Amino acid sequence: MLNKSIMDGDNPDLTEERMKGAFDTDKMAAVIYGSEKFAIRRREITESISRIPQLADSKPFSFMTREEKISESCRKLSVLSEHWNQLIDTNNEEEALHLYREVLGLEGHAFSLHETMFIPSLVAQANDEQQEKWLGRAKRREIIGCYAQTEMGHGTNLRALETTATYYPSTQEFILHTPTETALKWWPGALGKSSNYAVVVADLVIRDTHYGAHPFMVQLRDEKTHNPLPGITVGDIGPKMAFNGADNGFLGFNQYKLPRDHMLMRHSRVEENGTYTKPPHAKIGYSSMVKVRSRMAMDQGLFMVSALVIAVRYSAVRRQGFLDDKSREVKVLDYQTQQHRLFPSIARAYAFIFCGFETIQLYDQLLIDVKNGDTSGMSDLHALTSGLKSVVTHQTGEGIEQARMACGGHGYSMASYISEIYGVAIGGCTYEGENMVMLLQLARYLVKSVELVKTGKSKELGPMMNYLAEPDTQIDLTSGPEAYVKVFQHAARRQVWKATDKFHQLMESGQSRDIAWNNSAVELTRASRLHTRLYIMETFIRRVSSISDVSIKKVLIDLVNVHVNYEVLDIGTYALEHVSSTQLDSIRSQLYSSLDTLRPNAVSLIDSFQISDMQLRSVLGRRDGHVYTNLFEWAKASPLNQTHVLPSVNQYLKPMMDKAKL
Amino acid sequence: MLNKSIMDGDNPDLTEERMKGAFDTDKMAAVIYGSEKFAIRRREITESISRIPQLADSKPFSFMTREEKISESCRKLSVLSEHWNQLIDTNNEEEALHLYREVLGLEGHAFSLHETMFIPSLVAQANDEQQEKWLGRAKRREIIGCYAQTEMGHGTNLRALETTATYYPSTQEFILHTPTETALKWWPGALGKSSNYAVVVADLVIRDTHYGAHPFMVQLRDEKTHNPLPGITVGDIGPKMAFNGADNGFLGFNQYKLPRDHMLMRHSRVEENGTYTKPPHAKIGYSSMVKVRSRMAMDQGLFMVSALVIAVRYSAVRRQGFLDDKSREVKVLDYQTQQHRLFPSIARAYAFIFCGFETIQLYDQLLIDVKNGDTSGMSDLHALTSGLKSVVTHQTGEGIEQARMACGGHGYSMASYISEIYGVAIGGCTYEGENMVMLLQLARYLVKSVELVKTGKSKELGPMMNYLAEPDTQIDLTSGPEAYVKVFQHAARRQVWKATDKFHQLMESGQSRDIAWNNSAVELTRASRLHTRLYIMETFIRRVSSISDVSIKKVLIDLVNVHVNYEVLDIGTYALEHVSSTQLDSIRSQLYSSLDTLRPNAVSLIDSFQISDMQLRSVLGRRDGHVYTNLFEWAKASPLNQTHVLPSVNQYLKPMMDKAKL
Structure with missing residues (x-):
């Protein structure tokens, strides 16, 4: 059969559709996922996951509170940590993403920024020494990191970020500070409760000169107790339209000291004496x-x-x-x-x-x-x-x-x-x-x-821009997609x-x-x-x-x-x-x-x-x-159906109806 | 000031905008709400509500679970029942709707179908005798009703409804029955947990002839215990995209007996001997x-x-x-x-x-x-x-x-x-x-x-259809909106x-x-x-x-x-x-x-x-x-911030990080 999803006992209406398919769905999967090899790996990974029952949802996700969703994801991450190497090639980003998506769904989790922003930021912006120090720890998940840029009052306009990182050559330290409420970091995923480290973007200030947004590696929580460190205010920003399994957070600094070498220095640098070197490209x-x-x-x-x-x-x-x-x-x-x-x-x-x-x-x-x-x-x-x-x-x-x-x-x-x-x-x-x-x-x-x-x-036009210089010509609409x-x-x-x-x-x-x-x-x-x-x-x-x-x-x-x-x-x-x-x-x-x-x-x-x-x-x-x-089974299992009469009906509605009858 | 929303201490950015307004917002409210009188009544009602502190949310609605949302609405309904007559003219539907919306918001509540579907169905479809019997009780809220039409397998195509109401002249009763799972009533608002009555739409059957969808007044739950009556399966259909403060429900009948006069008979009738009279208009x-x-x-x-x-x-x-x-x-x-x-x-x-x-x-x-x-x-x-x-x-x-x-x-x-x-x-x-x-x-x-x-x-065209018969003419686009x-x-x-x-x-x-x-x-x-x-x-x-x-x-x-x-x-x-x-x-x-x-x-x-x-x-x-x-205040009050370290972090994430360090 060309459609590989067909199984005995399926709803015949769906099997009928699958029988009509004119192509091999495994071959299409190879086209979709870029190679036959990866398409096969995807199926293998999915198959391996299904053999680890602790990776299944312990109840329907939609029935959970936020706390339960977060806890469920943490539980699964902890199960995953036992099986990582047997499930995927950990150096293969696509395999890792597939694994995360299968096991944890789309709603976010403690590691969602760790993999997609924290580690890539270290890779792209930390210099070799810094990578030596942090990248291994991050990859082994000894620490959990996120990426904190957006502020409560400032989004896309990076120039307006208020959080400052002021360098003092005397102590060779930066002082991170949140001068106003609107300067609170706000929104970063996994910042609120999970992460103990963050790449924080702050306005670099040296001797009253503002050099604009730069990235800093900052420890947020004690590695033993997970309590926020002194000078750090951190928490969850509350429920959202979706991603409620994720703890998007807020973060404020009260004169928080940071050693000089915690600024990520692959592209720009601050020397001990406060000399600043700008990056080779503004963006x-x-x-x-x-x-x-x-x-x-x-x-x-x-x-x-x-x-x-x-x-x-x-x-x-x-x-x-x-x-x-x-x-x-x-x-x-x-x-x-x-x-x-x-x-x-x-x-x-x-x-x-x-x-x-x-x-x-x-x-x-x-x-x-x-x-x-x-x-x-x-x-x-x-x-x-x-x-x-x-x-x-x-x-x-x-x-x-x-x-x-x-x-x-x-x-x-x-x-x-x-x-x-x-x-x-x-x-x-x-x-x-x-x-x-x-x-x-x-x-x-x-x-x-x-x-x-x-x-x-026109010769200097970037790729894909040449059509802007071309003259308008007749088009024969019957000549197919190219027309x-x-x-x-x-x-x-x-x-x-x-x-x-x-x-x-x-x-x-x-x-x-x-x-x-x-x-x-x-x-x-x-x-x-x-x-x-x-x-x-x-x-x-x-x-x-x-x-x-x-x-x-x-x-x-x-x-x-x-x-x-x-x-x-x-x-x-x-x-x-x-x-x-x-x-x-x-x-x-x-x-x-x-x-x-x-x-x-x-x-x-x-x-x-x-x-x-x-x-x-x-x-x-x-x-x-x-x-x-x-x-029907799903509905019957939902929380409200665990009792015939809700407490609130007994407490409020019944007395109200009884009184109306008097 | 023309804009009546201006108050001392407001954010000056907003006051600046309000000062720019070139018209009287109270006058505009009169246009929007159809009359100055009603616009004033709206403000009065809002003002009266604000003087009853128990009508305020006991905490931000978004922080509540479904059970809490439902309970909160029931609580407010019970407070409202003490103040009804002093707050609004209870015969004025628009005032009632305004009151409901102010106090209960948009998310649905135990009475949402009662007012908008249940009572109107009785008004439009019950005959005088039946109204005598039920309408007063409904209006006094001695009972809570909803309107149950849609089935799990059948929505807009009313002809396909599977729930049957079969009339037996021998006992002068209908037997309501749910022949299959897809025939379960599914979705009706306030059906799951709150309502004890419903107008149920079922396929009327008399001596093997199917007369199609007709409305029946059905008691679902015991008025004393609120338990579902024998022969009735009822419950909540689970969480939804929104309206999670409402208990949309499912409903099944197992050979449930209903007296003949519980079919709503203003337009169609079933006589004692089973003779059927159809309504004057199909719709x-x-x-x-x-x-x-x-x-x-x-x-x-x-x-x-x-x-x-x-x-x-x-x-x-x-x-x-x-x-x-x-x-x-x-x-x-x-x-x-x-x-x-x-x-x-x-x-x-x-x-x-x-x-x-x-x-x-x-x-x-x-x-x-x-x-x-x-x-x-x-x-x-x-x-x-x-x-x-x-x-x-x-x-x-x-x-x-x-x-x-x-x-x-x-x-x-x-x-x-x-x-x-x-x-x-x-x-x-x-x-x-x-x-x-x-x-x-x-x-x-x-x-x-x-x-x-x-x-x-063309003369038989309905209102608003005449333009279909008119010829195409020149249009002067500069002549304003009419063009x-x-x-x-x-x-x-x-x-x-x-x-x-x-x-x-x-x-x-x-x-x-x-x-x-x-x-x-x-x-x-x-x-x-x-x-x-x-x-x-x-x-x-x-x-x-x-x-x-x-x-x-x-x-x-x-x-x-x-x-x-x-x-x-x-x-x-x-x-x-x-x-x-x-x-x-x-x-x-x-x-x-x-x-x-x-x-x-x-x-x-x-x-x-x-x-x-x-x-x-x-x-x-x-x-x-x-x-x-x-x-910031809102976020700090949210459930996840009631503790610095989530239990799930201690239970799962910390051991995982500690182990990685070994």
Whole structure:
């Protein structure tokens, strides 16, 4: 059987779908996860985990309080620590991420920043001596670290950070200090209760000169007692939309002393006498942020996929209403409206993941280049990942919510678990740089590119910017996906130029640079979005073209068709020079046929991601499709049903009703 | 001072905004809430509530478990029961709703279905005798009731409900029965733990003939012990995306006996001998659903406003980045991107509320007409509210999420409370008829309307449908909002006709009615949305035109301008016969100036809703603007900070770190 998820005893409605799949889901998994080898490793790891019963949730996660969620994650981490080496190759980051996700889900845990920000910050920003001192301890998990940058009153604007690290040559110490309430570090993951160390970003001050944001390695809690050290105020910031299994924290310093060599000094330095050496590239301190952003397309793609696994499987099991056969209700997946809700998101998820591969590779390359002293790729990647992060998080949020709504009422229950996935994913619109700010950072790069073209320096354009210098040509819309790329190129070029022109005109009319920029800002964000969506489409098509397996390629081309039709319809108003009202109508018709074409492969396309039931935590998305019985079992097990009559009914409602009867 | 929210000691950033407001917020409240009298009553009620300290939250709601939330609501209901008559005119539904919302918030409570579905069902569907028996008891709250229709396996398709009510003339009883797991009633609010009675919708069966869904009054729990009665399985369905203060429930019957006179018999009847009389109108049983839907534009408008109150106030207090003045960061409300995120939603919220007034009045009129035997308005209102519900819930969800993201990181904290508002509001996309299904119900009505025009029966068109028969004419886009209405009329007309034509052509090509309908479904939903958005825009403009107060009218016209520009840009691709690429560019420029114009009145526009801090439950949205200090206080009070070292750290993390050191 081509679909490897089929098992005896499954809901026949789901097996029927899986039998229709025209390609081998293991082969697709190899495409999705970059190699057959890693796809196999993923399955092996999942299989090994399933043989360790203590790694399973001790009860449904949605029934737990925050304290219970945190405790459950800590318990699992402690079990994991016994099995680490037998489960994964600990030097392989992708294997580690897969393991974390399978065992701990998406909600965060004590080590979530340790792996993704703390260690990478040490790797990128600590010098060799410092790495010698801390990196091994961190990797062995003798200490737990996080990354503390954002403050209560200050987010994306790093220049405004208030926390100071003032250097005193006399004692060769920094004094870390939180001068106001708004200067409290606020939000860092795992800061509140778990971490005993942090990389803290503070404004470096030497002899009254402010050198701006720099990273410092700071011990927060006693290694024996775990109590906060004197001079340190630390705690949890309270419940959030999601990630409630994580202890995002606050942190304040009261004249906290730090030895000189605790400033991370790979790129900038402070000598004993207070002499300051600046980093070779202004943005080099951002590298751990760029790393996280370069992963976001992949991560968000997988969030979207999780929601789609649930929604597509459930849509093959849920029956409602009638089409031709009046003897039995139809699968809701047969409705065009349902396909239109779900399939374009499947296409986007694949596209995001393919983009994610590319940006992760670009980051790895950048890290090598920077080590070799070449920082020239920094601005490119910073711009690309800023835009990508914004577009991908926004579209993922939309897609997940549509997936949830496609599950009707039960989508709203925590039994679907989609709302938790949504909460986690949509956080990405805000963390690691708020989306509007990120779009405007890309816009800065786009405006500069146009200025290069205008001044005859097109040759200096960064990668992916050449289309901005190309002339507008005729497009034959019947020539396939490439024509749609051209439409997108036109739309992006037109908007990038238009926004740049507006910005320039406002300056010429006398507005200051900042005011003119602000008055062009919405147009600039539109330009950034179009540019990024063009990149996503091109990457998707390029990747699919490179595939050799015939049956895999065929279904991916179907997916590309859904994507390009959907995307072009969505941005139609920006490309009216090339698409008329009638053409838009005909693209809509093509979209509906492409949904039809995709229908038989829908379940196999999401099964191919091989996301385990353990990770999904969803009653609706179960691999076996036995939704209803398990929904009832889940509800019966929930805390409120442990007694027939709630204490509050006896205490308040019954006396009230009794009194009313008098 | 024109803005009545100003008080001594407020955050000066907020006071500065309020001083800029060019209109009297009390006067605007009178416009928003329909009359000066009711606007005053609202304030009086809020004021009276504030003098009863037991009605305040005993701790921040977000820190509570589900059990605590439910208990807290029950406690408050019991306090309320002592004060009912002194707080409100109990015959005034709007006063009661205001009271509930102020005291209990949005998260649901034991009486939420009692007031909105249970009593209205008795009013609309019980005959005089039955009302005599139950209505008084319900109104005095001797009993708590809910409305149980949806089943685990069956939502919007009422014909598929599996729960049976079989009549036996021999005993003059119905037997209520749940034949399968999927037939369990699932989702009804307040069913799980609070209610002891329910109006249950079941398939009426007499001598093997199925008469479809009918309402029955059923006792669920013993009035003395509150234990479920024999033959009844009832419980809570578990945690949800939001509304976790409500006990949505499941309900099963095992051959449960019910006397004949417990079927609600105002419209259909079953005689002692089993003779059945059908209702005068097929949809008459839906009237309580239509009632809820007719309220939804108002309710959702208020949800959106709550989020906007928070986001707009916070945006006036939060400072980030620099414009011209480099000495102090600017209010984020000064950014064009922020205005573009928030102001169109303010306009929509006003528009929704004005539409809500109209549909509530239409429902009240319908109820009178139906009592007098005239059911002719039923289909119209059903179609209108179906479309309106879908569009309004979708756009409200979008608006609330944008408001949340406009608050940056802190928007994601439960301290903002916006994610709870979102969860509550977005439920509206699914409850009371899933949005896609609702859009298709309106589409049915639209297609019928086109068929009337095609067959020369334009005179029979329902209200608001005449534009479908009108010819396309030249539009002068410079002539103000009315021109935009014409653009919208064109777009809606074009799409309604196009979708209808597609549907007809597919049938002519040999597809069955149901298949052709499904293959046109996405186009049909687009038609319904455009039609509904036209209605919203027309209602908004009509209402604003009718206002006489000059300063109020002026700012509302500014709001209309934001609205029409934003809306037309959004649907541009459907009206390309009337708006060119260049014109769309110029509408965008107009939109940006209209945002600018609105800027000084933004805070006053949301203050005018006079939503209390108690109801908002938001640290970010506080009237006084003192966000940061209270955010820190809130966090410090949260459960995880009651100890420095969590038990789970001692139990799991510390031993793990210690072991790693060996």
